[in-house]
Amino acid sequence: MKRKLHKWRLLPLLGILTFVLSGCGMASLSALRPAGEVAQTQYNLMMLSTIIMVLVVIVVTILFLIVIFRFRRKKGDDTIPKQVEGSHKLEVIWTVIPIVLLIILTIPTVKVTFDLADTKAMDQKDKEGKTKDALVVNVRANLYWWEFEYPDLGVITSQDLVVPTNEKVYFNLVASDVKHSFWVPAAGGKMDTNTDNPNQFYLEFDSQKANEAEDLFYGKCAELCGPSHALMDFKVVAKSKDEFNTWAKEMKAASEPVVEGSLAKQGEEIFNQSCIGCHAVTPNDSRPETARQAPNLATFGERERIAGVLDHTEENLKKWLEDPEVYKPGNTMTGTYGELSDGQINALTAYLMQLKVEEK
Amino acid sequence: MSTYAKKQGFGATLWDYLTTVDHKKIAILYLIAGGVFFVLGGLEAMFIRIQLAIPNNDFVSAGFYNEILTMHGTTMIFLAAMPLVFAMMNAVVPLQIGARDVAFPFLNSLGFWLFFFGGLFLNLSWFMGGAPDAGWTSYASLSLHSPGHGVDFYILGLQISGLGTLIAGINFLATIINMRTPGMTYMRMPLFTWSTFVVSALILFAFPPLTVGLVLLMFDRMFGSNFFDVAAGGNTIIWEHLFWIFGHPEVYILILPAFGIFSEILATFSRKRLFGYSSMVFATVLIGFLGFMVWAHHMFTVGLGPIANAIFAVATMAIAVPTGIKIFNWLLTMWGGSVKFTVPMLYAVAFIPSFTMGGVTGIMNAVAPADYIFHDTYFVVAHFHYVIVGGVVFGLLAGVTFYWPKMFGTMLNETLGKISFWTFLIGFHLTFFIQHFLGLMGMPRRIFTFLDNQGLNTGNMISTVGAFFMAFAVIVLVINIIITSVKNVKVGNDPWGDGRTLEWAISSPPPYYNFKQLPLVRGLDAYWVEKMDGKTEMTPAEPLGDIHMPNSSILPLTTSLGLFVAAFGALYNMDDDKTWTVPVIIIGLLITLGSMLIRSIKDDHGYHIHKEELTDDHDKGVKA
Numbered sequence: 004m005k006r007k008l009h010k011w012r013l014l015p016l017l018g019i020l021t022f023v024l025s026g027c028g029m030a031s032l033s034a035l036r037p038a039g040e041v042a043q044t045q046y047n048l049m050m051l052s053t054i055i056m057v058l059v060v061i062v063v064t065i066l067f068l069i070v071i072f073r074f075r076r077k078k079g080d081d082t083i084p085k086q087v088e089g090s091h092k093l094e095v096i097w098t099v100i101p102i103v104l105l106i107i108l109t110i111p112t113v114k115v116t117f118d119l120a121d122t123k124a125m126d127q128k129d130k131e132g133k134t135k136d137a138l139v140v141n142v143r144a145n146l147y148w149w150e151f152e153y154p155d156l157g158v159i160t161s162q163d164l165v166v167p168t169n170e171k172v173y174f175n176l177v178a179s180d181v182k183h184s185f186w187v188p189a190a191g192g193k194m195d196t197n198t199d200n201p202n203q204f205y206l207e208f209d210s211q212k213a214n215e216a217e218d219l220f221y222g223k224c225a226e227l228c229g230p231s232h233a234l235m236d237f238k239v240v241a242k243s244k245d246e247f248n249t250w251a252k253e254m255k256a257a258s259e260p261v262v263e264g265s266l267a268k269q270g271e272e273i274f275n276q277s278c279i280g281c282h283a284v285t286p287n288d289s290r291p292e293t294a295r296q297a298p299n300l301a302t303f304g305e306r307e308r309i310a311g312v313l314d315h316t317e318e319n320l321k322k323w324l325e326d327p328e329v330y331k332p333g334n335t336m337t338g339t340y341g342e343l344s345d346g347q348i349n350a351l352t353a354y355l356m357q358l359k360v361e362e363k
Numbered sequence: 364m365s366t367y368a369k370k371q372g373f374g375a376t377l378w379d380y381l382t383t384v385d386h387k388k389i390a391i392l393y394l395i396a397g398g399v400f401f402v403l404g405g406l407e408a409m410f411i412r413i414q415l416a417i418p419n420n421d422f423v424s425a426g427f428y429n430e431i432l433t434m435h436g437t438t439m440i441f442l443a444a445m446p447l448v449f450a451m452m453n454a455v456v457p458l459q460i461g462a463r464d465v466a467f468p469f470l471n472s473l474g475f476w477l478f479f480f481g482g483l484f485l486n487l488s489w490f491m492g493g494a495p496d497a498g499w500t501s502y503a504s505l506s507l508h509s510p511g512h513g514v515d516f517y518i519l520g521l522q523i524s525g526l527g528t529l530i531a532g533i534n535f536l537a538t539i540i541n542m543r544t545p546g547m548t549y550m551r552m553p554l555f556t557w558s559t560f561v562v563s564a565l566i567l568f569a570f571p572p573l574t575v576g577l578v579l580l581m582f583d584r585m586f587g588s589n590f591f592d593v594a595a596g597g598n599t600i601i602w603e604h605l606f607w608i609f610g611h612p613e614v615y616i617l618i619l620p621a622f623g624i625f626s627e628i629l630a631t632f633s634r635k636r637l638f639g640y641s642s643m644v645f646a647t648v649l650i651g652f653l654g655f656m657v658w659a660h661h662m663f664t665v666g667l668g669p670i671a672n673a674i675f676a677v678a679t680m681a682i683a684v685p686t687g688i689k690i691f692n693w694l695l696t697m698w699g700g701s702v703k704f705t706v707p708m709l710y711a712v713a714f715i716p717s718f719t720m721g722g723v724t725g726i727m728n729a730v731a732p733a734d735y736i737f738h739d740t741y742f743v744v745a746h747f748h749y750v751i752v753g754g755v756v757f758g759l760l761a762g763v764t765f766y767w768p769k770m771f772g773t774m775l776n777e778t779l780g781k782i783s784f785w786t787f788l789i790g791f792h793l794t795f796f797i798q799h800f801l802g803l804m805g806m807p808r809r810i811f812t813f814l815d816n817q818g819l820n821t822g823n824m825i826s827t828v829g830a831f832f833m834a835f836a837v838i839v840l841v842i843n844i845i846i847t848s849v850k851n852v853k854v855g856n857d858p859w860g861d862g863r864t865l866e867w868a869i870s871s872p873p874p875y876y877n878f879k880q881l882p883l884v885r886g887l888d889a890y891w892v893e894k895m896d897g898k899t900e901m902t903p904a905e906p907l908g909d910i911h912m913p914n915s916s917i918l919p920l921t922t923s924l925g926l927f928v929a930a931f932g933a934l935y936n937m938d939d940d941k942t943w944t945v946p947v948i949i950i951g952l953l954i955t956l957g958s959m960l961i962r963s964i965k966d967d968h969g970y971h972i973h974k975e976e977l978t979d980d981h982d983k984g985v986k987a
Contacts, residue, residue, distance in 0.1 A: 028804030028818045034736045035803050049733040056723035059687075063719045066694045071712055074633070076701040083895075084700045089639035089692075097691040098684060105680045108730065113673045115732040120669035176666075181504040182599065184664060184739060188805035192735020195664050198504045198593045199600055202666035221817075225664075225739040225807045227498045228505060230425035233810030312814065332425045 030216040034188045038216060039207035040171075041119065041191035048115055055104050122203040125173045138167065141175045144183035144196040146229060147334050148298045148311065149222070149237045158254040159288050161298030163306055164222065164239045167247035168210035177201040179292070184226035187239050189216065193225045213241035219307065230333035236311040253360055254286040257301060262357040270354025273347050277340045284358060297336065304359040310334075320352050382915040384468035385875055389475050390453035390770060394763070396479050397446030403486070404438035405837060407431045412794070412830035415823050418815040428811035429496035430513065434486075436499030437517065440613065441524060442482040444755050448620045449475075449531055451762045452559045454770050456535065458866035458873060459556045461544025461882050461889075466537035468913045469962075474531035476923035481524025484930055488516035498809060500610070503591035503602035507583055512934055518581045519930040523923070525570055525577070532566030535559055544865075545904040546884030550644070553864045553888075554637060557644050558623030561651040562616050568655065569612035576605035585937050600665060607658035615654040618750065619647060621758025622689060625711045628765055629693050631861045632708040633700030636888055639692040646685035646692075653682045663734045672731040679729035686722055690715060705859065706780035710761035713788050714753060721749030724799065739809075742802030748795045760787070760840070768858040772871045773851055779843040783836045790832025797822045797829075863888040868901045876910045879977055910972040918958045925955030 027035040037046040124137040133155040141152040142164075151164045166172045176185050178196040186193035190206045208220075224235035242250060262271055274284075281297035283290070288299055306315055310331055313319040323330055325348060328337040343351070371379065380388055410431050414422045423431065453471070457464055465471050488494040495517035497506040506514045539560045543552070552560070580602065582588040589595035591602055630637045637643060659667060659675040693715060704712070724746040728734050737743055760783075767775050801822040806813060813819050857867040865882060868890045882901030886892040893901055929951025936944040 027800060032805035032817055033803065034805060035800075045732050045736050048730055049727065049736060052727045052730050052733060056727060059723055060716070060719055063690060063694070064716055066691075067712075067716055070694055070697045071702065074697055074700050074702045076634075076703040080701060082701065084633070084635050086636045087638060087695075087699065088636070089642065090695075093691070093695065094639055094642050094688065097687060101684050101687045105683060105726075108726070109677055109680060112676050112730045112732065116673045116676065117669045119732055119735075120672075178504070181508045182502055186739075186807065188736075192732065193664050193738060194735070195666060197600065197666065199598055221805065223805065223807050226502070227429070227809040229508070230429060230496075230811075232429075233425070233807075233812050236814075 030189065030212070031219055032188055032221045036189060036212075036215075037191075038189040038212035038220065039191065039209045041206050042189060044115055044119070045192055048111060051111065052108055055108060059101075059104070119204065122173055122205060124171070125175075125203060134173075137171060137173050139173045139175065140164065140166075141201075142177070142185055142196065143292065144176075144178040144185065144224065144228075144235075145335075146180050147231045147235045147331055149185075149235075150295065150299065153251065156251045156255060157289075158251060158286050159283070159295070159299050160254075160286060160302060161300070162237050162308075162311055163302065164237060165247065165250060166206075166208055166239060166241055167244045168208045168213050168241050170244070171205045171207050173203065173205045175201045175203055181228050182226050183224045183228050183235065185222070186225040187220050187222045189220050190239065195226060208239075208241045210241070210243060216241075218242070231331045234310070234312045234331050236308070238307045250361065254301075257286050257360045260284055260301070260358050262354055264353060264357075266350050267353040267357050270350035270352070273343075273351055274354055278351075281336075281339070286360060300355065300358055302358065302360050304356050305361060317352050317356060320355060321348050324348050324351055379915070381920055382472075382917045384464075384472045384913050384915055384919075386453045386457050386464050386468065386471060387770070387872060387875070389471050390450045392475055392479075393446045393450035393453060394770070396475075396482065397443050397450055400438050400482060400486075401443035401447065402837065402841075404435055404443050405834065407435035407438065409830060409834055411435060412827040414811060415813070416827040417824070418813050418817075418820055420812060423811070425811045426496065429498075429809075430494040432809055433495045433498050433501075433513075433517070434489075437485065437495070437521070438482075439751075440499060440617070441521060442478075442485070444617050444751070444759070445528060446475075446478055446482075447759045447763075448562075448617060448755075449478075449528075451555075451620060451624065451759070451766065452531075452535060454766055455866055456556050456559050457538065457542070458769070458869060458877060459553050459864050460539065460542060460547050461865050461878055461884065462538060462542035463877050463910065464542075464913070465534050466541055467534050469916060469919060470530050470534050472916070473919035473922060474527040474534065476920045477527030477530065477926070478524045479527075480923045480927035481520045481522070481527060484523060484927055485516055485520030488513055488520075491516075500603075500606055501580070502606075503580065503583075503599040504593070506580060507591055514580075515584060515934045518577050518584065519934055522574065522577045522581070523926050523930060525573055526926075527923075528566060529570045529574075532563040532570070535563040536567065539563070544878075544881045544884055547889070548884075550641065551884055551887050551889070553623075554626035554640075554643055554647070555620070555623035558619040558626075558647055561647050562619045565612045565616050565619075565651050565654065569609045569616065572605045573609035576602055576609070579605075581933075585933060603662055603665060604658070607661045608655075611658040611661065612651075612654045614747075614750070615650060617755045618758075619651065621714075621755045621762075622647065624758045624762040624765070625693065625714055626696075627864065628707045628711040628761055629696050630888070631765075631859060631863055632703045632705055632711075633697045634703075634861050635696055635700035636863075636891075637692070638695040638698075639688070640887060642688055643692055646688045649685040650682060653678065653685070657682065660729055660731075660734070663731045664738045676729050676731040676734075680726055683722065683726050690719055690722075703861070706775070706777055706784055707761040707765035709781065709784045710757045710764070713784070714757040714761070717749060717753030717757065717788075717791070721746060721753050724749065737802060739807055740802030741798040741806045741808055744808045745795045745798035745802065748798075752791055752795070760784075765859070766866075767847075768854050768871045769866055770872060771848070772853045773847050774854055774858055775847050776843050779839055779846070783839045783843065786832050786839070787836035790829045790834075790836060793829025793832060794826050795829070797825045801826070857890075863891040865889050865901070868893070876912060876972055879910075880907055881905050907974055907977060909974055910977070911969055912972060913969045914967055916962075916967070918962050922955050922958040922962075925951045925953070925958060927951070928954060 027033055030036050037043040125139055127135040129135050139154060141154055143150040148161060150161050152159045176194055176196040178198050182197055184193050184195045190208055194202050194204045218241045220239040222237040222239055224232060283299045284301055286301040309315055309319050309323055327334055410423060414420050414428060493511050493513045495513035497509050497514055501517060579590040583591050589597045591597045591599050626637055657675055657679045659671055660679045663672050728737055728746060764775055764780055801819060804818055806819050854871055856870055880903035883904035929948045932944040932947030935941045
């Protein structure tokens with residue numbers, strides 16, 4: 004309630020600022036173009052604090068300009084100004100006004116802090132142990148890749164997080180090696196994935212805003228985690244509730260991939276010899292977390308990027324397979340499968356590019 | 364640069380500086396060492412900005428970039444800002460309170476050499492297998508995971524230099540409590556002395572948590588313990604707490620002396636006493652106190668829960684109140700004054716709006732839910748550079764220019780100084796203002812590259828251009844220092860003409876024993892009080908008598924050197940193929956303990972300067 008009140012009072016300023024800032028950044032990446040309830044709440048709070056702070060800066064600047072222009076010493080001026088000790092009245096004023104401003108800021112801050120930490124819906128389980136009304140995603144951050152497990156749906160994806168729009172999506176966040184931080188700038192603030200124990204929070208994706216971003220948001224790792232920290236990107240695909248349900252059903256039902264063409268078949272053989280130990284190719288991987296040492300590739304052919312950062316082309320995939328260290332230094336795949344011949348790389352590429360679940 | 368240098372020859376001067384326990388020479392040592400590290404840290408900053416000038420740049424590799432960013436932060440905080448602050452404190456505080464020296468001159472020297480060898484050790488990592496790469500915060504999971512010896516250099520280097528800082532802090536506490544000249548009550552102490560006093564107390568309480576954290580990390584990395592190893596029951600969040608319990612007060616340890624310097628400069632060049640002196644003192648103490656209550660605002664996204672986040676958010680905002688008091692008091696100090704824009708004053712004046720911007724973004728960061736957006740993005744990078752460059756670096760540049768005549772007896776060139784100032788100011792805002800928006804537009808901090816077509820290109824380019832302006836300013840400053848030193852035109856006691864406090868009552872540079880007779884302080888701004896009474900000198904508080912002086916000693920250097928040697932042994936001890944490590948540890952510790960033993964058993968009563976010598980000494984010192 005309180006927040007709305009401020010919004011109404013400061014509407015003109017807010018309008019101007021919004022207008023100025025809306026030009027800032029891309030809809031799929033920028034926190035200045037909030038794409039859901041959580042991001043919007045945080046954005047409003049940011050705007051409230053910005054407005055108060057801009058006011059403070061303006062007052063200080065005006066005083067500052069008066070002082071530096073009015074009280075300049077003239078050449079040869081040797082007068083001694085009056086030595087003023089201080090002024091209780093003034094000092095009280097500039098103690099009380101900041102306190103009042105801070106109280107205005109404190110109330111919504113505390114309220115929103117508690118609102119955004121409300122993840123009670125995650126604890127309400129039905130008889131089978133599934134979450135009752137909420138969609139829960141277990142996010143596991145690893146050295147330079149992300150895993151998204153939908154425990155109630157029995158589906159696992161990597162690198163691409165798929166979410167339904169217009170509802171709260173709850174997250175369990177954890178890291179399996181070093182600390183990372185899960186951040187979808189357009190959808191809201193970040194939360195760390197600690198190695199110690201899981202964190203919980205929620206985000207929301209607005210369908211209209213998702214449309215503006217062409218249903219695709221960028222996700223980032225925000226905590227320094229090693230050489231390829233900058234390359235630890237992921238994508239968030241927003242779908243309407245119906246589309247999401249269809250997707251979940253398809254993912255759940257997906258069986259071992261069937262590929263076409265002799266080259267891809269050949270690739271499958273190589274894959275089953277060298278890669279399958281770490282990479283799964285079905286989205287309903289039931290192995291425990293510790294066995295899932297590398298990204299799930301069930302939907303590899305449908306991804307937006309290779310390794311999170313390269314454009315999704317066959318050429319890039321070949322380069323990546325040849326020497327991943329060049330594109331993601333410090334990754335855990337380098338050196339695990341020996342030298343591949345050009346033929347083997349071509350075969351693997353053909354195979355991997357056919358790994359799709361959705362009918363497209 | 365010393366007045367004695369020409370008479371003595373190079374070898375003797377060097378030996379003089381290696382063994383000195385004189386606070387004025389130690390100040391010069393801190394200034395030189397801190398200055399060199401500042402340039403080094405600046406060079407690292409230029410590497411960072413060049414790498415990020417354009418998307419997908421390959422100027423430096425990913426791993427090397429992490430080393431640069433880690434060393435940039437670590438160097439600037441521990442090896443540049445801290446020693447430069449100590450240079451100012453050493454040069455000014457004993458003079459401001461009318462003392463002959465600090466309370467423990469030997470410890471003062473020990474503090475410097477510990478810092479120096481710690482810093483040297485840390486930087487040798489560049490040539491010995493790679494620098495630390497886990498960020499200046501060195502969060503435990505990453506620092507334990509980091510291969511090579513980089514992080515070990517960080518741990519041992521900071522441990523050694525941290526000891527030096529702790530010793531220096533204790534020394535200044537004892538000095539300010541015990542060594543004030545007659546009449547120098549607490550509430551007549553200049554603001555810079557007050558801030559030194561508060562900062563020393565902060566050091567006393569803030570550095571032990573860092574020491575503890577580093578010891579735990581050292582055991583984990585070097586001796587196989589599991590304090591931070593989650594798989595073995597450890598906890599990495601403990602490191603974050605220990606680090607920030609140190610790390611947040613550290614920010615105030617840097618900024619409060621800058622506040623002190625600005626308070627001196629603004630009063631001096633406005634020819635007006637500081638407005639609201641008592642509330643300024645109160646605000647300084649309050650900021651120092653609150654500085655210990657807010658560390659978890661660096662950890663809002665760690666998942667401490669809404670109660671902790673809310674409490675730390677509110678506590679953090681509270682700091683804005685005393686800081687605001689200071690800003691307005693400074694403005695009102697100038698109000699009605701006769702303001703002269705010398706180079707130090709330009710920095711002081713530019714500091715006010717620049718720092719205010721850093722302060723208000725600090726409040727924005729304190730709004731916990733909004734901080735979920737800002738945290739670990741370029742918004743935060745912009746914020747703390749506004750505070751540290753706009754506050755601390757401006758303060759140090761102002762302080763160095765202001766006190767240069769007192770330290771060296773010469774004046775830096777004002778025209779070159781103004782060129783430095785304007786390019787630095789413009790470069791600073793150009794570099795960092797745009798970074799607020801880069802952060803909000805989705806750019807995390809500590810990334811070595813960014814993709815094209817993400818809307819981040821222009822901002823990064825502007826930022827890099829700004830960095831070149833700042834580099835240019837520093838080069839001009841160095842040229843200025845060289846020209847001034849070569850010309851060597853000596854100045855008198857009060858070269859700025861408007862000095863208010865005791866240090867301006869003594870010659871520039873002061874004689875090695877400082878005041879011939881301790882001066883009597885009759886009010887706030889002691890020298891100004893005398894000036895207004897038509898006098899040119901301080902009234903002495905004691906008859907002319909023998910002065911007791913400490914002897915020079917090489918022992919602080921050897922004590923520190925021993926730890927430096929032992930650190931190499933400790934660092935390589937975990938490598939199985941190196942058999943020489945244990946002997947090296949033993950030799951190093953023997954040097955250190957041996958030096959301490961000599962110090963303990965050898966009677967060193969110092970020496971006396973006799974009254975007769977002092978009366979002959981007409982040209983040096985105050986004729987009291």
